[in-house]
Amino acid sequence: MSAPDSRPLVPDWLAVPDDANALAPLVWPASAARDAEGELRIAGVAVSALREQFGTPLYVLDEQAVRARAREVREAFESAAARHGAAARVYYAGKAFLSTEVVRWVSAEGLAVDVATGGELTIALAAGADPGRLGLHGNNKSVAELEAAVAHGVGSVVIDSPIELERLAVVAERRGVVQRVLVRVNSGVHAETHDFLATAHEDQKFGFPLADAPAVVARIRELPSLEFIGLHCHIGSQIFGTAGFAESAARVVDVHAQLREGGEVPVLNLGGGFGIAYTSVDDPTPIGELATGIVDAVARECEVRGIPVPNLAFEPGRTIVGRAGITLYEVGTVKPVPVTDDLTRVYVSVDGGMSDNARPALYGAQYSARLASRTSDAEAALVRVVGRHCESGDIVVDAEYLPGDVTPGDLLAVPATGAYCFSLSNNYNAVPRPPVVAVADGRARVIVRGETIDDLLARDAGIPTPNEDTV
The missing domain is CATH 3.20.20.10 (Alanine racemase)
Incomplete structure (x- = not known):
């Protein structure tokens, strides 16, 4: 039996946003922007194109953001020491x-x-x-x-x-x-x-x-x-x-x-x-x-x-x-859950979870989220973004405000996932690890291949491989 949820319904720091589509400065890669149709682009690459080419969940890393930050950090410490x-x-x-x-x-x-x-x-x-x-x-x-x-x-x-x-x-x-x-x-x-x-x-x-x-x-x-x-x-x-x-x-x-x-x-x-x-x-x-x-x-x-x-x-x-990376998910189900007489929390389930971002479960880490495939004028709703795994603690974003019309098939982006998310990824519930894609100048390429179910099966010694000798 799961323990009662002791987290506050709305953290003290989380305010209802004026615009639930806005991208908070310093949280997102500098190249993150919405196009004329409201779709999120990273380094000029539309998230819909990323889903079509690579699927979801998907780690996306802005190459120029990594390079620029590395250079900035090096120059800052070299200058200070000099x-x-x-x-x-x-x-x-x-x-x-x-x-x-x-x-x-x-x-x-x-x-x-x-x-x-x-x-x-x-x-x-x-x-x-x-x-x-x-x-x-x-x-x-x-x-x-x-x-x-x-x-x-x-x-x-x-x-x-x-x-x-x-x-x-x-x-x-x-x-x-x-x-x-x-x-x-x-x-x-x-x-x-x-x-x-x-x-x-x-x-x-x-x-x-x-x-x-x-x-x-x-x-x-x-x-x-x-x-x-x-x-x-x-x-x-x-x-x-x-x-x-x-x-x-x-x-x-x-x-x-x-x-x-x-x-x-x-x-x-x-x-x-x-x-x-x-x-x-x-x-x-x-x-x-x-x-x-x-x-x-x-x-x-x-x-x-x-x-x-x-x-x-x-x-x-x-x-x-960290800031150079986002994780892209597809929404699978949306479930309003009344938690008090006057407050309903919307559970937004995505196709990833603690297998691609273990930090919330391990450390109680806080993240943000935004609809990525579109914008919406719907009133902001309190949501908890959760994963697909068989754990009540499988939480991607503990508390966030998203447009209240979030629906299955929407793309959801979680920013600031460039650090420790892939490093801590795992195969819980036999879920393959996602690929890592680098974006730069309007183009995308795989820099770490994703896993498939066949990859998982290949490690299972109980499944004979072709030409395998048996004793």
Whole structure:
């Protein structure tokens, strides 16, 4: 039996819109616009054409939006660092969304790439990425993954545990190379959106307590097959503002200064986590302001301690691809459900759901939605956009106002789905994963092929394949 729905019927932040067809600034790709007939176009491509060619559900990614944002972020951090006599390197965090095409796009715009598994490493290498501009993360890297990283000449490995430190040293020694490494530390600062919490300890699976860093670094410096190049610290995700970064920088720079007494510490990697707008009320910090605020905070801490500003590294993912993506669905059923004596919620069921966007179910993430195939003058109705899966928690958009005449066959678009939606996609209820289509200059092309039922059956060992020997 499902638990009662404890969510508010209408969230405090959600207001009845003046126009339920309007596209909120900062939430949609800049190229998103309605044509004279009211149909949504992304980079000049009509959503009806996308449905006809590729079907739905469909991930759509604006190539130029990704490229422009990658360039903007890189330039912002490089400029901010240069004002303090330092360099900055921006890594694209591949966990947000990784494909060979995206690796090529961000690499062409001057970004390095951060990967967290052997699979992500393989994709980046297949795209032609320079191994020296790759960074490998992960709290439980296998020996095989460490072997691959060292063999391909990955630029840096982020050490996450004492066991991993020793494993990597053995792998690098066997290969006869010196592997550059960073040490991931926990500053005790955890930030989410516009709030942050600073404590003495952080209870999480990643990294080392700050107090342990000197001993860890001393061990690395004893090992001839490893070269310590700096600290790494990541304080959270979907962060607005710079206060959390500033507090974390004060703590990490203090340890950075201590480590300089025993040798060079050329790099400080402050991770990513920069927030984007998912709804009309979200107000993400402009990237130029973020870059200036974070780098200035590091510079202040370095000045207090009489040390130079190190070269800085950052790992944005969501802010590069999040806004550039939308997911396109077709409406299947529409069901008004009276929830109080004076309020009815319309359940709009679409042909996707938690298999293509698990974030609402996992994190309670909020999204927006708009009719995409047309506009309407109908009075706005409170809706909940839900998926097709056998779970009451299969919610795509928890609360939204759409024109009250939404009907089966309409196309619905959910913006800001470029990050983590495809990455977290799954085959729940034996639903194939959708394709990813890139749009640019009025044209569309597949960059990740969608799955079919035949693909699912091909993995089922209970179905004999042609010419398969049986025992």
